[in-house]
Amino acid sequence: MDSYSIESNKKKSRLPARLDLAQSGTGLILGLFMWVHMFLVGSIVLGKGAFNFVAKTMELSFLSDTGHGYPAAVFFAVLTVFTLFIIHALLGVRKFPISWKQHRIIVDQMQMMNHTDTNLWYIQVVTGFIMFFAGSVHLYVMLTNPGGIDPYMSADRMVSGTMWPLYFILLICVELHGSIGLYRLCMKWGWFKAGNPKETRQKLKTFKNKATIFFLSLGIIALLVFIVIGINHRSRVGERYSKLETAVERVPALVAEVKALQPSDATHQ
Amino acid sequence: MNDQERILKFHIFRYNPQKKGDKPRMVTYEVTEAPGMTIFIALNEIREQQDPSIQFDFVCRAGICGSCAMVVNGSPTLACRTLTSKYESGEIKLLPLPGFELIGDLSVNTGKFMRAMSERVESWIHDQYADEVNFDKLEERMDPEVADQIYELERCVECGCCVSACATKRMRPDFLSAVGFMRLARFALDPRDKRTNEEFYEIMGDDDGVFGCMTLLGCEDYCPKDLPHQTQIAYLRRKMAFVR
């Protein structure tokens, strides 16, 4: 009736729809990427060798004869992630409380209600804001040192380059932001709602909490390992990790090992 | 039966914008608790015996009409069906619903807001032929399941709790807010409403509409009628995000 013919005369822009999809899309990719990223970086916990293996694999070393791989692969990966990161951040900024007044309102609102999901969102805003700087620095470093991912170089960056506080902050931010973000994504688009949606929400929330705790622990342990390595490596900053070197370093231990084993087992690889 | 009598302390927001020179303040009233006492009963007692000027809105006093929403100890809720016994400390703080025009004390103008919302979402069946139907004939059939589902969304009482519980709405006054989404979801589901997705997009396809919702879910958590905001807003978002 009255307004049945709106469609014909004007048409609303589809941009907001696209932007919303982009926000969620970049968020989803970044969120999932960060889980993978944490596993990869976390490999340091298993030892420098493991981390090195991961780093080299990322450089696609298995494709090259020299074993050096193509640091450019890392460069492009970082570039891609950086781009997504920037896009996501710019889209995210739109939702920030932009004026002081808006900020007051949200803080008042949270004080009034103490409502979990609202608080979680505020955490996202704060962490997002911090990541905008901290994340950019990290990504910039990665971008400019594509070949510089290596147990020692990484550890040196942390300790001798005094990056560890930044990483620490970034770690907390990204773990909170990412898992909250993924939980929010499920709510926002109504995923996994089979059965009782209220129950699903509860379950997802529990899962989100567990994920945060897990990745935060993993990250902190990794960070500590890096710091320990970095401290021990302070005198030789800039030196790369090499399997050989490790072998030399570990000569006494190796000798003992060799002694303990049968000669037949001691063949070099 | 020998219930212990408690003295309840009500801390109530007082401000009458109609009165020149009046300033917002919190005033404390004491009421002796009676068994089964609701905030409705307590407030009326305060008005009748202590301060006849205090303003608040109750109509059905049965949790049906949505008139009496206010913020009780931090939660937007229907005051008429809130038992005082729920609050162990005996301290009850009452604020008017934020985000609405204040009439005075605990009374806010939700009616004006809701009418504007209804106009904005065009909260009626859009069917060119609705007025030409011959009502002597059998009514159009409807799948019983669908009828039940529509009723689920129709249970909204326009109390405004979801509006006040939404930080997005409070930060951005033009945001349509949850109650509007629920209304839209209700009509989107209704086969009698002939609006297309494109037409719905005209109503809610922007950042004041469904794309402005940041999924804070205060709406869902404080809705006294337990409406399924989360799934319904998600449904609308999916529907709108892919409109060509």
Add this chain to the structure above:
Amino acid sequence: MKVIYTDSLVIGGGLAGLRVAIASRQRGFDTIVLSLIPAKRSHSAAAQGGMQASLGACIKGEGDDEDVHFADTVKGSDWGCDQDVARMFVNTSPKAIRQLSAWGVPWSRVRGGDREVVINGEKVTITEKQDAQGLITARDFGGTKKWRTCFTSDGTGHTMLYAMDNKAIQMGIPVHERKEAIALIHEGGLCYGAVVRDLITGELAAYVAKATTIATGGYGRLYAVTTNAIISEGIGNAIALETGIAALGNMEAVQFHPTAIVPVGILTTEGCRGDGGLLLDKDGYRFMPDYEPDKKELASRDVVSRRMTEHMRKGKGVSSRYGDHLWLDITLLGRKHIEKNLREVKEICEYFLGIDPVKEYIPVRPTQHYSMGGIRTNATGESPTLKGLFSAGEAACWDMHGFNRLGGNSVAETVVAGMIVGEFVSDYCAANSLNVSTATIEHFINQEKKKITDLLMRNQGENPFELKAEMQKIMMDKVGIFRNGQDLEKAVEELKVLNQRAREIALRNRISSSNPELVEAIRVPKMIKLAQCVAYGALLRTESRGAHAREDYPERNDRDWLKRTLTTWKDEGSDLPEVKYEDLDVMKMEMPPGSRGYGVDNTIHHPDTKKRISQIETIKEANPGADRYELQELLNPTMIPEKFKGRNERIGRGFK
């Protein structure tokens, strides 16, 4: 002086008011609706159970039609209703429900196939017709032969009101909220609108209109405990009464609902019993079959309420700190049914009683519920004495309910009356032009202004809250379910005193803008006058009919009392209304007085009853070939507006 002009002024934004407004807007007239509160919060929203219309789609409604509905309604009214109006009503109700369906009400629908229901305390399987799948279904209600009460879960009134208000919004009908009509403007027997107070600013304005419709709902709040909203204070009725010209009809006809929760009086719908719930006493014993072996829990409301009271008087009530009560048991309906079809009831039990009705009994007691009385209108909805004043819905005594209304007939009335009266309102607007002098308008505004100034100036006097509480207690104790001459006399006397005291109200909070105490001070004297009408009417009516049950006159006395009470309040200064009576003409009745079929029939018959019965026989014999439509036309020709004259189609039966 603020004056707002319109064609059709509607006071009240409930179902009735909105429907009248829609009707006059559809006919092209400028329309304004006034309401104390946002329209969607009107008390119509509280109706849970359903709306009666003889659609006959569900299997237990098979064979239902206008005639069966008519018979139930007339019987239910204890022959106190206006049969012309009842006829108009039953014929239009199916159309009303179908129109509401097109406007968006999600009526519960028939599911073809087997389903389990509880009837008479036992689980029974009934089989719905497959070809009725998807049509509007119905449930059982008290006092009806067929399952005829259409519903949406237990939020019927809510969904109806929302659809209606949405329609009004679509049509751009302005609803002026938080406005209270406090006096009617009239001159020379013509009504020209109302003096209206803004409840926020306190400003007075005149709303001047060709036709004024009062649709302000009931006056349940004359009683201390009622199922009604706290705004159901009868102010619409009171301002009509205060004209001294318009009359109120059957004010003593006040209905008590059997099952409101104790102590707060919130209703649990009749649907509880309709769907199979039982009434139990303190021993867990189902007592209703002892009193009413035939309809048991589903006897007419007035009957069940009285039986419950009788049973409690025998000491069978459960005693509590709030007095005796009985139990309503719906546990046998099962969780699934309760959570789906009786969800509001469940919520009410949880929030107000802290019990789970799936497992526990609900404490209930008969409680004031409905006002059959109201502004007397003729079949067009217009006051016979004050032209241009119309009324519809619970506020009116259009009189399809007589002395007892059936459950589900009230929301049906609001909509049907809205449709029909709305047409007559429009006819009136079309036929008349507005001729009122500014002086008249000013006179009425000044009169109200003065009253308010007096209130604000008075230093010492009565407390309006206390007066109201005293009035409510008098009504509760002395003008309740069972009445007797002694108590009623006392009530009338005590109310007289209150009426005098109400002239001396003084305020503690002396400001003219939004001020709840001032609102109360304006209303209370009006309410006391209404209470006088009820109590005095009840005292004079020395018989028992429908909800009006006199212990000292237990018989229905058609001989002396087959008439409608008309109350007017001519002199502002008097303490009692003037009471007159209007005969119901047995010789015109389509259904002459008979027995309602409850208890012993001790009716004192009207001399015309026999005559009319044999007359009807003769007519029937003289027209052997006549179908039910032709017969009805012969027995009771009615004046339904052209729009709503058509016959109603039913599944499996067509237009027959």
